[in-house]
Amino acid sequence: MKTPIYFDYSATTPVDKRVAEKMCDCLTEDGNFGNPASSSHEFGWKAEEAIDQARKDVANLINANPKEIVFTSGATESDNLAIKGIAHFYHKKGKHIVTCKTEHKAVLDSCRQLEREGYEVTYLDTKDDGLIDLEVLKAALRDDTILVSIMHVNNEIGVIQDIKAIGEITRERKIMFHVDAAQSAGKVPIDMDELKVDLMSFSAHKIYGPKGIGALYVGRKPRVRLEAQMHGGGHERGMRSGTLATHQIVGMGEAFRLAKEEMAADNERIRMLRDRLLKGLEHIEETYVNGDLEQRIPHNLNISFNFVEGESLIMALKELAVSSGSACTSASLEPSYVLRALGRNDELAHSSIRFSLGRYTTEEEIDFAIAKINDNIGKLRELSPLWEMFKDGIDLDAIEWAAH
């Protein structure tokens, strides 16, 4: 077993070797290096063929038509294109957008930009389990609402929103529905025939494809129109100009093809490992799982060890590559906005650790992690004045802290 052990698959994944091989075939002189837009010679045709296959493979994973797939540089660009593209195209219909406080920054910041342009945005609260209350969503819709943007799976806590139910609500009111599926594709079955979703964002590097490539599903029935954010040669039916990066796209296609084949088996194995990890940690006193455990991908365990600050725990767990909801490393010192939106208090938000498991996680690695954490929590709590006060029965909420 090699250390550090990678438990940060929600941040990114290694490229699957089978994917990397296909990508390498599209780079050098003896490979498929042509410009897929070069329609006058065989180099171009061959590249176009590879793109077509990749587009099919991406579409297949979500049971969509390949014509509904627009390649972008990643999920961030897809989110930007969907949200700004819809807002700019349909602004005469209305200028109101509904999203959620726990969305990825790519969605939230796109919405903030639209607010600066004169649009109005409603940011929904979630319930304490991280899920959206459909009645709250319904109540937020107005006659001038043009777009609802809700993520499928949350990147920090792994909860799965009921996008099927939301799609029913939005379609009935003829409101466009965008879903950020960066964290769900390849982990949760997605069938565009069953979902009333108009736009969906994808990323390759979250499921063993390369970084720098993603896609936006743009539905054809009913037809979705949007204003391009990137102008140029009119690639991707005018929605996203720029020479198609054959190697990246081929990599994404192969990653999505493998995901379709291996998702069920991967999920079952990963669920077993996640449950093993949870079982090894949940007996520790004052430990809380963040987000609903049932409506959740098996890859994610976000857990707070109360009275132990996340970054110091990460320092103790230097053999484990995990991420923390505590942002002491950033200038803001703000704890995770997602955990705060769940109603978690600041101590718990600062004390959270996200484990995300993936295709290469082993049982041995899980057992190593369990032992490390159990060894270190006690030591850090001995250091913690909050733990001592808790043990002395002092109500921490009753203290007037001097915020700094």
Add this chain to the structure above:
Amino acid sequence: MAYSEKVIDHYENPRNVGSMDKDEANIGTGMVGAPACGDVMRLQIQVSDDGVIEDAKFKTYGCGSAIASSSLLTEWVKGKTLDQAGEIKNTEIAAELELPPVKIHCSVLAEDAIKAAIDDYKSKK
């Protein structure tokens, strides 16, 4: 973010961790920071009749730099008079631990903690 060796040393082998009876007349307690900000530091000093810090203890909830700053501070204040200890500057702590700019607030907190502990002790006199 990479930590300096000194931070790692204090983090892995924190000096003077513990608690003193805050109600004793010769003990000064300073607790600064807030859980909302991700760090709470508690520094306690035991002061002799002639105003010399005989012993110091700390407990810190916070990142590695916050733990190291308070651990270092307990080493520095021992044997100092209250006036000398009150003159310790956060910049000296930051320099000793080679704290990066985003961690300077940890050293500020440590300076606040010793000042608060001294004030607490004096208020009991």
